[in-house]
Amino acid sequence: MTPFNFARFGARPLFDKPLPVGQLYFPSWERYEAASRGIFERQYYNNNGPLHSEFESRLQEFLKVKHAICVANATLGLMMVADAMQLKGKVILPAFTFIASAQALSWAGLEPVFCDIDLNSHQMDISKIETLIDDDVCAIMGVNLWGGACDPKALGEIATARGLRLFFDSAHAFGVKIDDTSIGNFGEAEVFSFHATKVLSATEGGCICTNDDQLAARLRSIRPSYGGDAPVNVLRVANARMSEAQAAVGLMNLEDFPAHQKNNAALFSLYQSELEGIPGLHVCQPSGVSFSNFQYAPSVIDEAAFGLSRDNLVALLQSENVISRRYFYPGIHRGIPYAQEFPQYVDALPNTDAVCASCMQLPIGALVEKEGVRQICDFLRRAHEHAPAIQKMLGV
Amino acid sequence: MTPFNFARFGARPLFDKPLPVGQLYFPSWERYEAASRGIFERQYYNNNGPLHSEFESRLQEFLKVKHAICVANATLGLMMVADAMQLKGKVILPAFTFIASAQALSWAGLEPVFCDIDLNSHQMDISKIETLIDDDVCAIMGVNLWGGACDPKALGEIATARGLRLFFDSAHAFGVKIDDTSIGNFGEAEVFSFHATKVLSATEGGCICTNDDQLAARLRSIRPSYGGDAPVNVLRVANARMSEAQAAVGLMNLEDFPAHQKNNAALFSLYQSELEGIPGLHVCQPSGVSFSNFQYAPSVIDEAAFGLSRDNLVALLQSENVISRRYFYPGIHRGIPYAQEFPQYVDALPNTDAVCASCMQLPIGALVEKEGVRQICDFLRRAHEHAPAIQKMLGV
Numbered sequence: 105m106t107p108f109n110f111a112r113f114g115a116r117p118l119f120d121k122p123l124p125v126g127q128l129y130f131p132s133w134e135r136y137e138a139a140s141r142g143i144f145e146r147q148y149y150n151n152n153g154p155l156h157s158e159f160e161s162r163l164q165e166f167l168k169v170k171h172a173i174c175v176a177n178a179t180l181g182l183m184m185v186a187d188a189m190q191l192k193g194k195v196i197l198p199a200f201t202f203i204a205s206a207q208a209l210s211w212a213g214l215e216p217v218f219c220d221i222d223l224n225s226h227q228m229d230i231s232k233i234e235t236l237i238d239d240d241v242c243a244i245m246g247v248n249l250w251g252g253a254c255d256p257k258a259l260g261e262i263a264t265a266r267g268l269r270l271f272f273d274s275a276h277a278f279g280v281k282i283d284d285t286s287i288g289n290f291g292e293a294e295v296f297s298f299h300a301t302k303v304l305s306a307t308e309g310g311c312i313c314t315n316d317d318q319l320a321a322r323l324r325s326i327r328p329s330y331g332g333d334a335p336v337n338v339l340r341v342a343n344a345r346m347s348e349a350q351a352a353v354g355l356m357n358l359e360d361f362p363a364h365q366k367n368n369a370a371l372f373s374l375y376q377s378e379l380e381g382i383p384g385l386h387v388c389q390p391s392g393v394s395f396s397n398f399q400y401a402p403s404v405i406d407e408a409a410f411g412l413s414r415d416n417l418v419a420l421l422q423s424e425n426v427i428s429r430r431y432f433y434p435g436i437h438r439g440i441p442y443a444q445e446f447p448q449y450v451d452a453l454p455n456t457d458a459v460c461a462s463c464m465q466l467p468i469g470a471l472v473e474k475e476g477v478r479q480i481c482d483f484l485r486r487a488h489e490h491a492p493a494i495q496k497m498l499g500v
Numbered sequence: 501m502t503p504f505n506f507a508r509f510g511a512r513p514l515f516d517k518p519l520p521v522g523q524l525y526f527p528s529w530e531r532y533e534a535a536s537r538g539i540f541e542r543q544y545y546n547n548n549g550p551l552h553s554e555f556e557s558r559l560q561e562f563l564k565v566k567h568a569i570c571v572a573n574a575t576l577g578l579m580m581v582a583d584a585m586q587l588k589g590k591v592i593l594p595a596f597t598f599i600a601s602a603q604a605l606s607w608a609g610l611e612p613v614f615c616d617i618d619l620n621s622h623q624m625d626i627s628k629i630e631t632l633i634d635d636d637v638c639a640i641m642g643v644n645l646w647g648g649a650c651d652p653k654a655l656g657e658i659a660t661a662r663g664l665r666l667f668f669d670s671a672h673a674f675g676v677k678i679d680d681t682s683i684g685n686f687g688e689a690e691v692f693s694f695h696a697t698k699v700l701s702a703t704e705g706g707c708i709c710t711n712d713d714q715l716a717a718r719l720r721s722i723r724p725s726y727g728g729d730a731p732v733n734v735l736r737v738a739n740a741r742m743s744e745a746q747a748a749v750g751l752m753n754l755e756d757f758p759a760h761q762k763n764n765a766a767l768f769s770l771y772q773s774e775l776e777g778i779p780g781l782h783v784c785q786p787s788g789v790s791f792s793n794f795q796y797a798p799s800v801i802d803e804a805a806f807g808l809s810r811d812n813l814v815a816l817l818q819s820e821n822v823i824s825r826r827y828f829y830p831g832i833h834r835g836i837p838y839a840q841e842f843p844q845y846v847d848a849l850p851n852t853d854a855v856c857a858s859c860m861q862l863p864i865g866a867l868v869e870k871e872g873v874r875q876i877c878d879f880l881r882r883a884h885e886h887a888p889a890i891q892k893m894l895g896v
Binding site for chain 2: 128130133136137140141144147149150176177178179180183203204207210211213300307308337338339340341342343345347349350440441
């Protein structure tokens with residue numbers, strides 16, 4: 105018998121095939137094949153095609169938002185929003201987000217101002233925003249994290265009071281609601297991601313939502329959409345078209361969203377109940393929302409209480425074919441080019457640093473089954489129980 | 501009998517269905533279905549997947565170039581090249597090109613310097629470049645037009661002599677050769693378009709070619725390619741990934757390229773022979789190359805000699821379901837935002853203005869048959885012969 109029955113020490117891994125973090129919902133071959141045949145027969149592959157138009161209409165209905173503007177990916181969506189809003193100067197955003205949030209600002213010629221986060225929710229700490237505002241700050245980019253939200257209503261009040269513009273990176277928040285209002289309806293615009301790892305996958309893709317007609321017209325002209333609406337004047341365009349192939353998968357997954365959300369919610373709840381009571385291991389609940397997509401299962405490790413570091417635990421899980429990840433790591437403020445260009449933030453975000461050092465993602469989504477979650481939780485329990493012996497064997 | 505048997509005056513159109521300008525080559529359903537099934541079964545949709553890697557290798561072999569870096573579309577490719585080359589200041593390019601050439605510079609924070617073109621070849625007039633160079637000019641973006649080339653060797657000599665960087669928008673020039681060297685091997689980098697209207701279609705897409713290892717590494721990190729090569733430090737990334745679905749179609753069309761080139765060459769040659777001798781109508785031959793893809797059939801109308809204006813002729817053709825286009829029109833220097841931001845070019849490019857006012861595209865590619873070309877040519881001959889009467893009926 106190998107020690108603790110751990111793959112790291114010679115046992116057979118918990119899973120035969122790698123179990124990824126990320127949703128990877130995909131419709132049946134029959135539906136996919138039928139949609140592909142339709143695209144093939146119409147010989148219309150991108151640029152405001154029939155499936156693209158239908159996907160936009162369905163998204164508008166689903167989210168109860170006036171304009172859903174599909175794009176090739178969410179990074180391009182954020183670039184387009186910043187450009188269409190004609191922002192100039194600095195934009196406040198958290199450093200605890202995917203690097204594309206900040207990179208999009210950079211392509212739009214804007215400078216990031218990094219705000220620290222709340223230790224419990226991992227969302228941007230709104231109470232810190234006031235101290236970051238100066239004459240060059242023109243906008244706030246809220247980031248709705250982990251299927252939760254960064255209090256868009258409170259952000260709206262701050263923005264109004266201080267004369268700032270407001271938009272959201274809602275890559276994690278498709279289908280999420282605050283009371284009866286869907287994420288997608290806050291600020292001047294919100295951007296969803298439809299990457300394959302997201303709950304609504306178009307294999308890759310994204311969507312900009314806004315209730316502002318003029319902003320929508322500018323966004324459609326930046327995208328661009330020949331043959332669509334009447335073009336309006338914009339300073340520059342980008343090719344950010346979503347293809348018919350992407351829209352086809354998006355449509356099917358939108359139809360299936362209730363089932364996918366339900367599956368995620370059940371898996372998330374199982375993680376919570378199975379991991380309850382393990383010292384130093386906390387599953388972070390989506391915060392500030394009435395309805396979540398449970399797209400992620402972020403878990404925070406307190407090394408002193410758990411007995412092993414987050415990094416050691418991630419490595420042990422990977423040996424078991426559980427592709428757990430440090431996420432996000434490092435914080436954007438410590439990465440290239442931001443640490444060099446804006447050194448003032450490097451040591452200014454203690455909560456961001458703390459969560460970057462302790463957070464890991466557990467698998468959730470279509471490829472994960474309840475029994476798998478139970479096995480992962482059992483593994484984590486054993487890791488905690490044998491932590492001192494494991495540490496010794498790892499030589500740490 | 502309706503006058504001249506023209507659809508504009510009540511006759512049945514020449515074609516029952518619209519005949520587009522643009523290649524629209526697409527593999528058979530059987531091949532497309534098989535490729536789609538493979539993608540579906542692997543559940544790997546983008547991000548450096550197996551088809552993507554194969555497509556890049558095949559392109560490298562085909563073009564005899566060290567690095568072919570596939571991207572979601574050519575506009576993103578040009579943005580990435582400008583960024584990876586770390587250009588600052590102004591870049592010389594022609595205004596007679598698709599607007600994305602200039603827009604890509606804008607996203608990369610660069611200012612365009614518009615150079616006039618040659619009246620016969622429509623390529624950038626290299627003799628005018630010297631007068632445009634000042635201390636702020638850092639680079640030349642050559643544009644290889646109409647399946648021809650803008651003399652990349654001469655441009656290379658100018659760039660070297662004047663200490664300028666050099667790259668190419670080769671959206672029109674896939675498969676084109678100068679002597680035995682494929683376009684894709686000139687300057688520091690070249691960008692191809694694989695849009696559906698191009699001879700090598702990936703339904704949408706593009707590819708950056710370079711023989712510079714360091715530039716290639718930076719480009720791959722900007723794209724980005726998780727799981728691919730070792731990342732290098734770049735100032736910003738963009739999501740410009742080509743999907744497996746795109747790569748699959750690209751691979752099939754690359755295999756079929758010889759047949760597609762041959763079809764285009766035959767249609768082009770037919771246009772030339774059938775239209776020969778019609779006064780005021782000149783088909784523009786791809787210039788400066790030893791082998792062309794004949795991706796376009798650009799034709800220039802001399803109104804005085806032909807008897808009808810280019811715009812009237814385009815409208816008459818469209819009535820016949822021949823979706824001819826004014827292309828490019830207007831020149832970028834007269835469009836938004838360039839005319840306002842850089843008024844110095846508005847009246848400075850007489851040859852560009854002349855070609856913008858007289859050039860139209862005739863259909864060529866997969867949806868066009870020889871008999872169709874003959875009918876279009878016959879129509880054009882009749883349009884010339886009856887020009888005075890047609891003018892009267894049009895009220896012009």
